[in-house]
Amino acid sequence: MLPDNAEDFRTIWLCTDDESVVQVIDQRLLPHDYCIHELRSWQDGVVAIADMCVRGAPLIGATAAWSLYLASLQTSDPEAEIHTAAIALQQTRPTAINLRWAIKRVLTAISAASSGEDLAALTRLEAENICNEDVEISRGIGEQGLRLIEEIAVEKNNAPVNILTHCNAGSLAAVNWGTATAPIYFAHQKGIDVHVWVDETRPRNQGSQLTAWELAANQVPHTLIVDNAGGHLMQHEMVDLVITGTDRTTRCGDVANKIGTYLKALAAVDNNIPFYVALPSTTIDWGRRDGIVEIPIEERDPAEVTDIFGIRDGKKFCVRTAAIDTPVSNYAFDVTPARLITGLITERGICDASEGGLLSLFPEMRNE
Amino acid sequence: MLPDNAEDFRTIWLCTDDESVVQVIDQRLLPHDYCIHELRSWQDGVVAIADMCVRGAPLIGATAAWSLYLASLQTSDPEAEIHTAAIALQQTRPTAINLRWAIKRVLTAISAASSGEDLAALTRLEAENICNEDVEISRGIGEQGLRLIEEIAVEKNNAPVNILTHCNAGSLAAVNWGTATAPIYFAHQKGIDVHVWVDETRPRNQGSQLTAWELAANQVPHTLIVDNAGGHLMQHEMVDLVITGTDRTTRCGDVANKIGTYLKALAAVDNNIPFYVALPSTTIDWGRRDGIVEIPIEERDPAEVTDIFGIRDGKKFCVRTAAIDTPVSNYAFDVTPARLITGLITERGICDASEGGLLSLFPEMRNE
Numbered sequence: 219m220l221p222d223n224a225e226d227f228r229t230i231w232l233c234t235d236d237e238s239v240v241q242v243i244d245q246r247l248l249p250h251d252y253c254i255h256e257l258r259s260w261q262d263g264v265v266a267i268a269d270m271c272v273r274g275a276p277l278i279g280a281t282a283a284w285s286l287y288l289a290s291l292q293t294s295d296p297e298a299e300i301h302t303a304a305i306a307l308q309q310t311r312p313t314a315i316n317l318r319w320a321i322k323r324v325l326t327a328i329s330a331a332s333s334g335e336d337l338a339a340l341t342r343l344e345a346e347n348i349c350n351e352d353v354e355i356s357r358g359i360g361e362q363g364l365r366l367i368e369e370i371a372v373e374k375n376n377a378p379v380n381i382l383t384h385c386n387a388g389s390l391a392a393v394n395w396g397t398a399t400a401p402i403y404f405a406h407q408k409g410i411d412v413h414v415w416v417d418e419t420r421p422r423n424q425g426s427q428l429t430a431w432e433l434a435a436n437q438v439p440h441t442l443i444v445d446n447a448g449g450h451l452m453q454h455e456m457v458d459l460v461i462t463g464t465d466r467t468t469r470c471g472d473v474a475n476k477i478g479t480y481l482k483a484l485a486a487v488d489n490n491i492p493f494y495v496a497l498p499s500t501t502i503d504w505g506r507r508d509g510i511v512e513i514p515i516e517e518r519d520p521a522e523v524t525d526i527f528g529i530r531d532g533k534k535f536c537v538r539t540a541a542i543d544t545p546v547s548n549y550a551f552d553v554t555p556a557r558l559i560t561g562l563i564t565e566r567g568i569c570d571a572s573e574g575g576l577l578s579l580f581p582e583m584r585n586e
Numbered sequence: 587m588l589p590d591n592a593e594d595f596r597t598i599w600l601c602t603d604d605e606s607v608v609q610v611i612d613q614r615l616l617p618h619d620y621c622i623h624e625l626r627s628w629q630d631g632v633v634a635i636a637d638m639c640v641r642g643a644p645l646i647g648a649t650a651a652w653s654l655y656l657a658s659l660q661t662s663d664p665e666a667e668i669h670t671a672a673i674a675l676q677q678t679r680p681t682a683i684n685l686r687w688a689i690k691r692v693l694t695a696i697s698a699a700s701s702g703e704d705l706a707a708l709t710r711l712e713a714e715n716i717c718n719e720d721v722e723i724s725r726g727i728g729e730q731g732l733r734l735i736e737e738i739a740v741e742k743n744n745a746p747v748n749i750l751t752h753c754n755a756g757s758l759a760a761v762n763w764g765t766a767t768a769p770i771y772f773a774h775q776k777g778i779d780v781h782v783w784v785d786e787t788r789p790r791n792q793g794s795q796l797t798a799w800e801l802a803a804n805q806v807p808h809t810l811i812v813d814n815a816g817g818h819l820m821q822h823e824m825v826d827l828v829i830t831g832t833d834r835t836t837r838c839g840d841v842a843n844k845i846g847t848y849l850k851a852l853a854a855v856d857n858n859i860p861f862y863v864a865l866p867s868t869t870i871d872w873g874r875r876d877g878i879v880e881i882p883i884e885e886r887d888p889a890e891v892t893d894i895f896g897i898r899d900g901k902k903f904c905v906r907t908a909a910i911d912t913p914v915s916n917y918a919f920d921v922t923p924a925r926l927i928t929g930l931i932t933e934r935g936i937c938d939a940s941e942g943g944l945l946s947l948f949p950e951m952r953n954e
Binding site: 421510538553 | 811814821822883894
């Protein structure tokens with residue numbers, strides 16, 4: 219969310235002038251350019267997700283839902299087109315569960331529709347609901363997580379609360395407020411002195427390019443660090459709290475998140491620093507238990523590691539850092555075992571990272 | 587060391603045509619250009635160390651020694667000039683202990699000289715000795731560490747031994763063979779199937795730009811990864827052994843090394859993977875015990891984090907990744923506590939990371 223319109227800020231919306239166009243912020247160009255990117259077909263949605271024009275588990279889900287709406291407009295047989303689009307969307311990115319959740323939700327709504335119902339109106343409503351609910355989920359996480367920050371502020375006699383975050387689980391990763399950032403924004407708005415250590419987040423630099431950008435836009439004090447630095451800061455009592463997002467959390471509380479999250483959790487445990495994961499319930503995979511064994515980990519283009527996007531003399535491009543023939547591997551996520559996680563901040567409350575903890579907040583999932 | 591001249595390769599040498607010039611490889615331009623950089627004064631040596639034209643604890647020490655030789659040539663009062671140079675060199679980089687060790691060694695040799703002795707000849711001899719001894723130290727580390735790799739190769743029935751390393755503790759960081767790489771080169775030369783996971787090593791990218799370059803030059807199989815990836819690889823049994831270098835190791839075995847080393851050690855312990863540090867005895871700080879409290883950690887220019895060096899269309903330059911006004915912190919090293927380290931590979935043997943372990947190999951230091 220941005221300061222002038224915190225409540226109304228959205229990362230995805232239906233174009234007001236043309237209801238066959240969905241608009242998003244092109245996150246590939248930040249922080250150097252703030253550009254609106256238009257999705258005019260479900261295929262545009264597929265490319266936007268795969269190419270990380272949009273990213274972040276909740277926003278990927280929302281984009282998938284809006285892409286299905288675009289599919290519903292495109293043909294004389296909208297239902298068939300929606301199913302074709304669903305399959306293609308499903309294959310864009312394997313790790314974030316919200317993608318599957320959102321697609322399933324739209325398809326379920328469609329399959330429940332009576333014949334002759336306006337599928338475009340139905341998918342649009344579902345996409346709008348998913349977005350509006352996501353904002354409320356972020357708000358819930360913000361309110362719950364705020365309590366943690368308030369407690370630390372009291373313990374520290376209102377000295378700045380230093381929060382480390384990895385990747386971007388911010389407004390830009392969701393529809394508004396974000397997940398990991400929601401407690402931070404709420405604390406900042408309440409006048410609590412917070413300072414955020416922003417992990418650069420190689421290889422895509424979501425920290426230096428997205429999190430730092432949105433924290434600056436919201437005037438939240440922050441400092442960019444390389445991913446390697448967090449352990450040192452924790453050893454020297456420069457971190458009070460770690461909050462990250464998640465792309466998929468198992469029933470037992472194992473968290474798949476941006477590669478490197480696991481290393482920060484290890485350092486937090488080693489230094490007795492609370493490590494929390496901001497977890498919208500839409501990101502829980504109730505059907506899996508062991509994250510390390512069961513969650514598919516995306517491997518992405520090696521060029522993401524070797525070719526780094528930036529700006530020079532007002533021009534934006536990539537430079538290649540490594541030699542041209544250097545072999546590269548590029549895993550996009552890792553899994554932080556539940557045992558390393560102090561707690562999960564959900565929209566319904568904070569719980570242990572365990573099946574019991576999650577079921578205490580979501581008892582309706584006991585038999586799922 | 588490079589394949590055609592493994593034994594003779596050097597990272598620093600006296601120019602054969604002009605004995606008032608010391609030559610080094612300009613490591614700021616690798617892997618895109620292999621250029622020789624000339625040091626014509628001790629001030630050139632100061633700049634080369636501070637600006638990381640040369641880097642790596644052993645090579646910093648060697649460069650300091652050669653810089654003192656250059657100081658001895660420059661004036662009618664060489665002794666005063668050497669002392670002036672020593673003070674300036676000392677201040678270039680605070681963490682690597684070899685810098686202090688090499689300077690002290692040269693100054694001690696000078697102070698022991700009888701009046702009228704040729705100080706240039708004396709400092710030159712000392713610099714040459716430091717370099718030659720460093721090669722032998724690397725060779726010793728290589729032979730000792732080779733045993734570890736051989737054991738793993740046997741356990742794995744000669745399947746590839748996967749070794750993860752952080753930063754560049756390679757040939758380029760020393761005079762030849764390197765420290766962490768010496769066992770790898772020795773194993774490779776012996777026909778053992780080794781594969782190296784090369785951490786990119788933000789912010790200066792010594793992994794992607796130096797380690798990958800020298801492993802390729804020596805035809806050692808390797809794969810570049812981001813610093814965030816090591817934990818994931820370890821969770822999935824894709825790493826058999828971690829070997830890093832060190833910039834300073836305390837009497838009790840705490841290791842200051844490139845920022846992020848600590849995170850890899852935590853992951854190794856969590857996954858029961860041996861974590862070794864290749865430790866030339868010149869890098870031991872016998873006067874310190876608690877690394878986290880006592881070792882000064884260098885903070886470097888924030889631009890190292892935000893401005894990334896690379897190549898595009900044959901031109902080499904930096905691009906800025908973050909927004910222009912993003913606050914940055916840039917700690918260059920962290921300390922890995924001895925408790926996380928499986929063992930120290932020294933030129934005299936492998937020992938526990940503890941005072942007892944180190945004294946068992948270096949009993950002459952008991953009362954230091």
